Amino acid sequence: MVQSGGVLASIILGFNIAILIYFIAINSNYFILLAISYFSVLRYRRRIEHEQWRRVIQSPLTIPVSIIAPAYNEEFTIDESVKSLLMLEYPEFEVIVVNDGSTDNTLGKLKTSFNLPPIPSDIEERVPCQQILGVYRSPDYPNLVAVDKVNGGKADAQNAGINVSRYPLICIIDADSLIEGGALLRVTKPFLERPEKTVAVGGIVRIANGCTIEGGRVVHVGLSRAWLPVIQAVEYLRAFLFGRCGWSALNSLLIISGAFGIFRKDVVIAVGGYRRGSLAEDMELVVRMHRYLREQRREYEIRFLADPVCWTEVPESLRTLGRQRNRWQRGLIDSLRIHRRMMLNPRYGTIGMVAFPYFVFFEMLAPVVELSGYIIVPISYALGIVDFPFFALFLTVAILIGVILSTGAVVLEELFYRRYPKTSDITRLVAAAFLENFGYRQLTVWWRVKAFWDYFSGKTAWGKMERKGFTKT
Amino acid sequence: MLETIYTIIFLQLLILAIVPYLVLRRWVVNLLERYAERRKRRFEPHALNLLNDPIATEPLERRLFPGDRKFIKELLLQLAAQLKGQDRCNMTTAFEKIGYVKSEMSALLSRRWWRRLEAAINLGTMQSQMAVTALIDAVGDPVEDVRLAAVRALGQLNEPRGLRLLLGIIEEGDLWTGSRIVEVLIGMGPKVTPEIISRLEATTNINARLLYVQICGLLQITEALESLFLLLRDPDKETRISAVKALGQIGDVSAVESLIISLDDESWEARAQTAKALGALGDKQAVDKLKRALSDENWWVRHNAADALYRLGEEGIEALHETSASEEEAPRATAAQVLAERALGV
Incomplete structure (x- = not known):
């Protein structure tokens, strides 16, 4: 392999070896997570296969839930989202839509569609938030509350929702998302099973592009005709079905998606609520909860x-997707930087010793290492430090392992959930797992590397998400 | 180098194998599901006939194709879950006659925990007294899910031995198991009352006591009032809160005087729950004390007191109007909010 000497060659060779070791380590981790997820999902499916959800709904012991949906310029999707929330199957819940100073007609649309007059309110500030301008309630929908407030960002709006909420569990969702009918019942089950331990539970986020939506409900699941959402569908399956399932089985989950998570309100208030101005407020809150509960030496579960x-x-355009990925990466860097004290700190148990280092080395730094690989390996080849067969074979193995891991997530989906009814959807998902390696993956790496520059140069903007509203056909 | 090439070949073969596997599996699963539905439809008239003649099981026992026994069991279980009264009893007789009860009892001894779980659930639906002993044994299963399913099944069987066993588990088990047992006992109805009252008075286990109090409230056991009054002065905060809640659920106005005293409890949770209970009891004696509670430092106490005042009718609403015009900010805002919400009907 080595064809020339010298210090530079030794450095480059060393770098190549480091990349190889990193590659082996990261993929070993992925395969371990995939295996853990398989057994964890298998056990879970067997447990709930015979669950009589109707009886759970009728139980007087279910815990009431406040659903908090922050909305900023969501006039195209807000109607469908609120309708879907109001149709949830759950004994006692309230829906709190927080209009975070939208510049479009989000509030107006809410007021018109749901008949929401303003009412006087006595709100206790349990967690900090910007001034609340008004609270609206509907005679037609007794469990719907709309809150209008001064713009302060998503985390600030979530805090406002916490202050207005009345129930012991809070369910945080994105106003542009649709929750499935029985999802709330399912996601609260761990709180009923282990009320003294469970502090937060997250559900899976699936992609609505390509699905048929009627009356705020997904009535037919399908894949988008465009390839970009299909590739993201594979990414989401990978992230949720084997990423989060695996970490959850180890009680080391560092993130619950802001699109759908449920928390014990007293614990969220005890840690001070969402961190205002954060770029990844969902991850930051979960990491802070881990930190707080570990420091308090409390036994707890985040699932x-x-x-x-x-x-x-x-997103269906690369431009919007790029902004989203850039923000996610900046949020990841921010959350890990704020809680860097937990890194390799035995006081925080598996979180400090396993999950946190994993997120630093294999999530946060992964795009930097990958980009370095894209630059150094061809240079090594050009300088004759590695030969062509090695270069080509390494690249092929890397791509194939990536495809296998993504296909593994599709296999988990097919074995346990089968949400995509058409056989052609399965083949398209596997094809997307292959195609993402040619162009899409490199673009993602670039957006995420650029996020380092943006973060350290102080860029705090969220980036605009263009929405067209849920399609009806 | 050669190893890398082998690795590539292996990975390529793996990917090439996965795709047809997924497609073929999907095809087979769909085919089996359609077949199962067809077979169930075939046996449906015979299953419905059992409601009139539970021993007419012969057409169901004359199985023709593989898997029929499983499909018939699923069909009967689906049907049984929707039945009540004599139809339900007839279905139980049919389960026993075809041998499903015996086979599920054997399955309770399976090495696979998920099979034992399924068997316990099925036996609950089948409601055969033949299964009581087997289910009592299953309450000692090493897997929690199986234990709970057995507990629920015993509750569905409404069997006296099951009741004593369930109460024994409340004393020894954790809060989650206990809560599931509470659900079962509530389903059994007022016949559990004497046993619950005697245990409520005798127990020294705080968790068990909380659960007994919960049952008293949910089943509205008026015989438990005296015991609950005593618990309002218990040193344990959770016990006081549960007792207040139960008194509100029972709805007997003789509790009002004791509850008015609890409105001064040192715990805000107990005060908030008391305000709510007073609203549920609907006795106007509580108006003055609830009006004072509108100035409580805790938001929940203020809000529940305002809500309770509204529920007390004219005098309570009058008190809310007076407070909404007062100068004290917090009580004024709470009273105004509740008046506005109730005016909207929310």
Whole structure:
């Protein structure tokens, strides 16, 4: 392999070896997570296969839930989203839509569609938030509350929702998402099973592009005709079905998606609510909860369940997708930087010793290492430090392992959930697992590497998400 | 180098194998599902006939194709879950006659925990007294899900031995298991009353006591009032809160005087729950004290007191109007909010 000497060659060779070791380590981790997820999902499915959800609904012991949906310029999707929330099957819940100073007609649309007059309110500030301008309630929908407030960002709006909420569990969702009918019941089950331990539970986020939506409900599941959402569908399956399932089984879940998560309100208030101005307020809150509960030496569980489903619209243009990925990466860097004290700190148990280092090395730094690989390996080849067969074979193995891992997620989906009814959808998902390696993956790496520059140069903007509203056919 | 090439070949073969596997599996699963539906439809008239003649099981026992026994069992279980009264009893007789009860009892001893779980659930639906002993044994299963399913099944069987066993588990088990047992006992109805009252008075286990109090409230056991009054002065905060809640659920106005005293409890949770209970009891004696509670430092106490005042009718609403015009900010805002919400009917 080595064809030339010298210090530079030794450095480059060393770098190549480091990349190889990193590649082996990251993929070993992925395969371990995939195996853990398989057994964890298998056990969970066997447990709930015979669950009589109707009886759970009728139980007087279910815990009331406040659903909090922050909305900023969501005039195209807000109607469908609120309708879907009001139709949830759950004994006692309230829906709190927080209009975070939208500049479009979000509030107006809410007021018109749901007949929401303003009412006087006595709100206790349990967690900090911007001024609340008004609270609206509907005579037609007794469990719907709309809150209008000064713009302060998503985390601030979520805090406002917490202040207005009345129930002991809070369910945080994105106003542009649709929650499946029985999802709330399923996601609260761990709170009923282990009330003294469970502090947060997340559900799976699936992609609504390509699905048929009627009256705020997904009535037919399908894949988009465009390839970009299909590739993202594979990414989501990978992230949720084997990423989060695996970490949840180890009680080391560092993120519950802001699109659909449920929390014990007293714990969220005890840690001070969402961190205002954060770029990844969902992850930051979960990491802070881990930190707080570990420092308090409390026994607790933060879990992910793969069957309570939330549907969301994903970007169909590269420009919007790039902004979203850039923000996610900046949020990841921010959350890990804020809580860097937990890194390799035995005081925080598996979180400090396993999950946190994993997120630093294999999530946050992964795009940097990958980009370095894209640059150094061809240079090594050009300088004759590695030969062509090695270069080509390494690249092929890397791509094939990526395809296998993504296909593994599709296999989990097919074995346990079968949400895509058409056989052609399965073949398209596998094809997307292959195609994502040629162009899409490199673009993602670039957006995420650029996020480092943006983060350290102080860019805090969220980036605009263009929404067209859920399609009806 | 050669190893890498082998690895590539292996990975390629793996991917090439996965795709047809997924497609073929999907095809087979769809085919089996359609077949199962067809077979169930074939046996449906015979299953419905059992409601009139539970021993007419012969057409169902004359199985023709593989898997029929399983499909018939699923069909009968689906049907049984929707039945009540004599139809339900007839279905139980049919389950026993075809041998499903015996086979599920054997399955309770399976090495696979998920099969034992399924068997316990099925036996609950089948409601055969033949299964009581087997289910009592299953309450000691090493897997929690199986234990709980057995507990629920015993509740569905409404069997006295089951009741004593369930109450024994409340004393020894954790809160989650206990809560599931509470659900079962509530389903059994007022016949559990004497046993619950005697245990409520005798127990020293705080968790068990909380659950007994919960049952008293949910089943509205008026015989438990005296015991609950005593618990309003218990040193344990959770016990006081549960007792207040139960008194509100029972709805007997003789509890009002004791509850008015609890409105001064040192715990805000107990005060908030008391305000709610007073609203549920609907006795106007509580108006003055609830009006004072509108100035409580805790939001929940204020809000529940305002809500209770509204529920007390004219005098309570009058008190809310007076407070909404007062100068004290927090009580004024709470009273105004509740008046506005109730005016909207929410």
